[in-house]
Amino acid sequence: MKRWWRRGILVFLLLGIALLGWWLFAPGRVQQVPAAQREAEAAKLRDPALIARGEYLAAVGDCAACHTERGGQRYAGGRVLATPFGDVPAPNITPDPETGIGQWSFEDFWRALHEGKGRGGELLYPVFSYTSFTKVTRDDALAIFAWLKSLPPVHQPDREPGLAFPYSVRSSLLAWRALYFKPGVYRPDPARSPEWNRGAYLVQGLGHCNECHTTRNAWGGLEPDRHLAGGTIPVQDWYAPDLGTQPGGGLAGWSGQDIVDLLKTGQSARGVAFGPMADVVRNSTQHMSDADRQAVAVYLQALPARAAAPAPAAFAQVASHAQGGELYARQCAACHGKQGEGVPGVYPPLDGNSSVTGPTATNAVRSVLLGGFAPATAGNPRPYSMPPFAQQLSDDEVAAVVNYIRQSWSNRASAVWPAEVGRLRHTPVD
Known part of the structure; x- marks a missing residue:
């Protein structure tokens, strides 16, 4: 009953x-x-x-x-x-x-x-x-x-x-x-400059940056207190980084010109657009006006500083650090430099690179497995690309070299394990 x-x-x-x-x-x-x-x-x-x-x-x-x-x-x-x-x-x-x-x-x-x-x-x-x-x-x-x-x-x-x-x-x-969902046209903030408001309109509205760069909950809703604070793109398994440039942000230390350069050419002094972002640059942001790209940079640079992360436990490199160093010297150093310094305008630096040191190693692992293919743009029509190593390196070896990169020089990021590499190896590519 x-x-x-x-x-x-x-x-x-x-x-x-x-x-x-x-x-x-x-x-x-x-x-x-x-x-x-x-x-x-x-x-x-x-x-x-x-x-x-x-x-x-x-x-x-x-x-x-x-x-x-x-x-x-x-x-x-x-x-x-x-x-x-x-x-x-x-x-x-x-x-x-x-x-x-x-x-x-x-x-x-x-x-x-x-x-x-x-x-x-x-x-x-x-x-x-x-x-x-x-x-x-x-x-x-x-x-x-x-x-x-x-x-x-x-x-x-x-x-x-x-x-x-x-x-x-x-x-x-x-x-x-x-x-x-709350419908409503963007309303300019009178306390902000016209340039900031233009950037806010583009980022929050037409550019829909939040849809990837904000954490989603189990129901697919965007977490309102995580605006542009980074998140894993569902199903695609790429990590869209925190876009804050203030302390604690994923782009901490990026200048406005670094942001403009990435949006225009797919490459800047601080990093290169790979994965889904490469498609965004190729199809969208390279076609924006200089004024609109600058407005986006102004808005992102004004995002608030992120809350300080909890004090980490004593840092310790993984046991495979030496193995990762050998792999790095053999496969990576010729392009990215012995100290991860890269080559300006050609190969991105790995030391201090936010794609390397993010809260997850997803992007670094997928770049090693699939290769890094920067977008061809009018400002950089023949970009250098990174070859894939999925056929050459085992899960253990990929984990070792990624951990070496994430835990060398000034980088102090968490480790990734071979099982996670194996999972990402079999993630479908769109």
Whole structure:
């Protein structure tokens, strides 16, 4: 009897959630915009200047990265975005009337970007970063929409998501959204400079840096007290570092020029963009204006100092330190230097490199296994790359050389064990 009573309560709650979802998110329940404004916006969609601005903003937002399948038509969707809850294919956002956004109005597009709702009012899965894109201004959204509408239409039907129950039930997003999503356009801070506000708008909104560089909890929500403080990218198994440049930050000691150089060329005096960040530089940040890159640097340099880490126990190098030193001398020193100093403008330093000394050795291990491939950019069209060693070194050897790098010179990072190397060796590469 008690079991049936519990089931009845559960069914009642699920029905209640479904009804609440219909009431809150049914088509038509959107913020009303004056008809005159809508007509004026529609009339501007073919303005060449607006379309050109939209092309720039779409590059800043890195839209093509998700909405283009490897080897496929640009913006035609099809790329499968893996999440801990299942796979979500990115949709076709070319103006094809049957399979793309050809029949969408700007109001439909604005609702998706700002409120995380589809054309029919359905809740969108947050793998589409509307938690950040909600901060994009209406004028910028209109420009992006104008650019997308100007593209050649591509007829490519969208694939169905591969999500397990209950994540496949869109109404289950109601609770998630209540906890982790607050819609609202970015509001400038009057106490800050225009440059800082521009950087904040780009980082928090269109650039959606938080989506990778902030820790997520078990439900996929961003931890609000960990803004840009670093986190492991789910499924991809790369560590997006803390972006703070003040004491305790992952980029402590980086100058504004170091940040600008990395965003523009993929390389700076303090490090090189590898892994997912290399794609971001190649597809997005190298195309930003110098003023916008500088604004991002100003904003990141103003992030608060991080809380001091607990005092570490007495530092002790791992037992394989000598073995790692031999491997380093044989395989790495010719490029990175005997003291990890690197070669300016060619090979990154390893001594004091935040990618090496981060709280996890994930990036260092994956770089040794897969190689380090810096992005080819207009400012650095022929970058030097690091060869992969997955076929040459065992798990024990990779752990030894990574630990040597993390625990030599001025580096005092924690050790990685062969079992973790083995796990990362078999992590799929997107």
